[in-house]
Amino acid sequence: MESVCVCVELHLPYHLKWYWSADGYRIPEISTYFDQERIFNDFQRMAANIGRTNKILERSIANGAAYTLNLSGTFLDQCSWDPRVLNSFRELADTGNVSFAASTYYHSLSALYPDLTDFKEQVWTHMEKISELFGITPSAFVNPELMISGNIGGVLKKLGLKCMIAEGAKNLLNTDVPSKVYSDDIPTLLRHIGLSEDISRHFCDKSWEDYPLIADKFSSWIERIEGDVITLYLDYGSIAWNESKTGGMFQFLTELPQSLEERGISMIKPEDAASRFDKVKLDTIKTESAARYGMGGLLGNHAQHFYLKELEIIAQEIKEHAAASDNTQMQHIFGYLQQSDIFLDMNTAHITGYERAVNNISILSDFRRAIWEGRT
Numbered sequence: 001m002e003s004v005c006v007c008v009e010l011h012l013p014y015h016l017k018w019y020w021s022a023d024g025y026r027i028p029e030i031s032t033y034f035d036q037e038r039i040f041n042d043f044q045r046m047a048a049n050i051g052r053t054n055k056i057l058e059r060s061i062a063n064g065a066a067y068t069l070n071l072s073g074t075f076l077d078q079c080s081w082d083p084r085v086l087n088s089f090r091e092l093a094d095t096g097n098v099s100f101a102a103s104t105y106y107h108s109l110s111a112l113y114p115d116l117t118d119f120k121e122q123v124w125t126h127m128e129k130i131s132e133l134f135g136i137t138p139s140a141f142v143n144p145e146l147m148i149s150g151n152i153g154g155v156l157k158k159l160g161l162k163c164m165i166a167e168g169a170k171n172l173l174n175t176d177v178p179s180k181v182y183s184d185d186i187p188t189l190l191r192h193i194g195l196s197e198d199i200s201r202h203f204c205d206k207s208w209e210d211y212p213l214i215a216d217k218f219s220s221w222i223e224r225i226e227g228d229v230i231t232l233y234l235d236y237g238s239i240a241w242n243e244s245k246t247g248g249m250f251q252f253l254t255e256l257p258q259s260l261e262e263r264g265i266s267m268i269k270p271e272d273a274a275s276r277f278d279k280v281k282l283d284t285i286k287t288e289s290a291a292r293y294g295m296g297g298l299l300g301n302h303a304q305h306f307y308l309k310e311l312e313i314i315a316q317e318i319k320e321h322a323a324a325s326d327n328t329q330m331q332h333i334f335g336y337l338q339q340s341d342i343f344l345d346m347n348t349a350h351i352t353g354y355e356r357a358v359n360n361i362s363i364l365s366d367f368r369r370a371i372w373e374g375r376t
Helices: 036-062 073-081 083-093 117-134 153-158 193-200 215-223 236-246 249-261 270-276 302-320 328-336 340-345 353-373
Strands: 003-010 067-071 098-100 140-142 163-166 181-183 188-190 229-235 279-281
Touching (some): 003 270, 036 067, 036 083, 036 236, 067 083, 073 117, 083 098, 140 270, 163 270, 188 270, 193 229, 193 236, 215 249, 229 236, 236 249, 302 328, 302 340, 328 353
Parallel strands (some): 140 163, 163 188, 181 279
Antiparallel strands (some): 181 188
């Protein structure tokens, strides 16, 4: 193996309320549909760990690491509550070995809409926000939940993006290990599921057969894999969480770049991998769908499909109703109503999935009613 790409995602959703309109219809506001107390408390808990986690990433970078950060637009919106959080990421950006991925601003599934206009607008908005905050223009794209579905490569290339990171699902691959830069329309790096989960989910599991995970052991696993690049995709919150549970995570990240370098393996950014290595054609990028932990979690039941279809209709209706399309708050509310987390909440494999589906569709119905009434 020649190289490793590590992308770290930080997304904090706008949680929907348990909603009931028995008290009468109201003009839509953020507080009408979203649980602001829970959103703020979640942000505060995350903010408490961001400073020290970023210091560890900075130390890792000083030892030769490179990272790509995928910060969702919903998280960036919440950063207005504490400017120190953004300053911490600016310090990482100043190292020169951090890039920022582009995504749909509202962590939405707009890549699934038949008309990709909204998808394109959300990605562009996210790119502009990243450039404004950190002075870096994204080169890599990541769909929420690492989703890959349909032909979005042409849109991404028109936006100036150089590559995409997606889930390394078996239905996409002709091999069990995604270790190349794949391509049909746009160079694509596929997450190595096993190695990514070893860090994010198994690290503090004392019953795991490979516990404890140390940098030297992990690097030896990568060394034995044939190919050009291994792509790891981690949840930002899992770094501090694993450190708090058993310790060792911060030390692991600090030592990993040197341990890899001793084996002739470099840590690079995904856009560098896309330009450095030959592309392997993979037709399934266009013909198959995949997402982290499976597409069924997002679109596995009728309620989820119905919600997606309603979003498509509302997107068109907003364009046709000038009062709604010119109202910034209405645009933000609609954006937050598109979050992938809402679809995951309606997964009926969970005990509250049916109840969540009824609740979420009720909220969407009320929002659509407000557009038609023009009560903005």
